[in-house]
Amino acid sequence: MRRLGCKKVSDAVLESIRSRTESFIGCGNSAPSLAVVLVGEDPASQTYVRKKAEAAASLGFRHFQYTLSADTEEEELLALVDELNKRDDIDGILVQLPLPPSIDTDKVIDRISPEKDVDGFTPINIGRMAIGKDAFIPCTPKGIMETLRYYGIETAGKNVTIIGRSNIVGKPMALLLMQKGADATVTVCNTRTKDLKEHTLSADIIIVAAGHPGTIDSSFVKDGAVIIDVGVNRIDDPSKEKGFRLSGDADYDSFTDRSVSITPVPGGVGLMTVSMLMENTLEAAIRRRGK
Numbered sequence: 381m382r383r384l385g386c387k388k389v390s391d392a393v394l395e396s397i398r399s400r401t402e403s404f405i406g407c408g409n410s411a412p413s414l415a416v417v418l419v420g421e422d423p424a425s426q427t428y429v430r431k432k433a434e435a436a437a438s439l440g441f442r443h444f445q446y447t448l449s450a451d452t453e454e455e456e457l458l459a460l461v462d463e464l465n466k467r468d469d470i471d472g473i474l475v476q477l478p479l480p481p482s483i484d485t486d487k488v489i490d491r492i493s494p495e496k497d498v499d500g501f502t503p504i505n506i507g508r509m510a511i512g513k514d515a516f517i518p519c520t521p522k523g524i525m526e527t528l529r530y531y532g533i534e535t536a537g538k539n540v541t542i543i544g545r546s547n548i549v550g551k552p553m554a555l556l557l558m559q560k561g562a563d564a565t566v567t568v569c570n571t572r573t574k575d576l577k578e579h580t581l582s583a584d585i586i587i588v589a590a591g592h593p594g595t596i597d598s599s600f601v602k603d604g605a606v607i608i609d610v611g612v613n614r615i616d617d618p619s620k621e622k623g624f625r626l627s628g629d630a631d632y633d634s635f636t637d638r639s640v641s642i643t644p645v646p647g648g649v650g651l652m653t654v655s656m657l658m659e660n661t662l663e664a665a666i667r668r669r670g671k
């Protein structure tokens with residue numbers, strides 16, 4: 381088994397962002413700035429938001445955090461998005477998902493100005509990406525493309541099976557891999573897929589973003605395949621200080637004696653999500669006000 385760790389991939393991206401940011405500031409621009417909005421107290425979301433804030437700080441970006449209670453009214457959140465859209469000192473806006481069920485997520489995302497949509501979730505950015513135009517690309521799929529590039533994993537002419545069809549990972553991932561230049565043959569599976577194995581056993585690359593530990597194990601994978609594990613599941617474990625450990629969607633240990641390549645969890649593509657958000661934020665700053 382070959383472990384495709386993402387720390388060095390992410391560090392390389394962050395280093396490039398750091399030097400591009402220095403040039404940007406050297407030309408008389410103020411530092412890129414990111415607003416992060418968290419609604420409620422979901423522990424995983426709190427962790428993600430903290431990691432995004434730490435990455436922004438380490439790059440010298442300006443960073444504004446808005447933490448709203450779980451019972452925030454939709455109108456209040458929409459008003460905050462409106463204000464952030466208008467503010468000249470903010471380049472990127474990120475509303476951490478999931479939002480509480482009382483809030484219409486699509487309505488909130490749709491309200492974010494496409495020029496500040498560093499998550500690439502607005503219909504304009506998704507639509508532009510779908511037809512191959514310049515757009516902000518959602519961070520996890522973008523980070524997966526970067527990881528494949530870093531490790532020299534070819535996608536052209538390959539069979540790629542994606543497990544999961546979310547707007548955050550599965551769908552944009554399929555669009556990116558279908559693009560001219562990536563040229564993969566893409567299959568997207570969902571919970572109603574009749575025979576998942578049929579689709580994974582023929583895959584050269586499997587991207588598993590199902591949100592369930594143990595979605596695939598060694599019996600789902602052919603020799604030589606590449607597995608990109610997007611899952612981040614908290615498994616109760618009293619022996620750990622925090623009371624849980626992280627597991628991906630793939631049964632990592634089952635691959636130990638197989639000739640496959642796999643991204644670990646933690647230390648995998650989650651790191652790329654954060655570094656790609658930073659890249660999109662720098663990109664937003666350059667587009668909005670680069671001198």
Ligand code: GUN
Binds near residue numbers: 474475478499
């Ligand atoms: N929740 C899980 N992944 C993401 C992400 O990439 N962006 C946002 N905003 N929320 C998420």
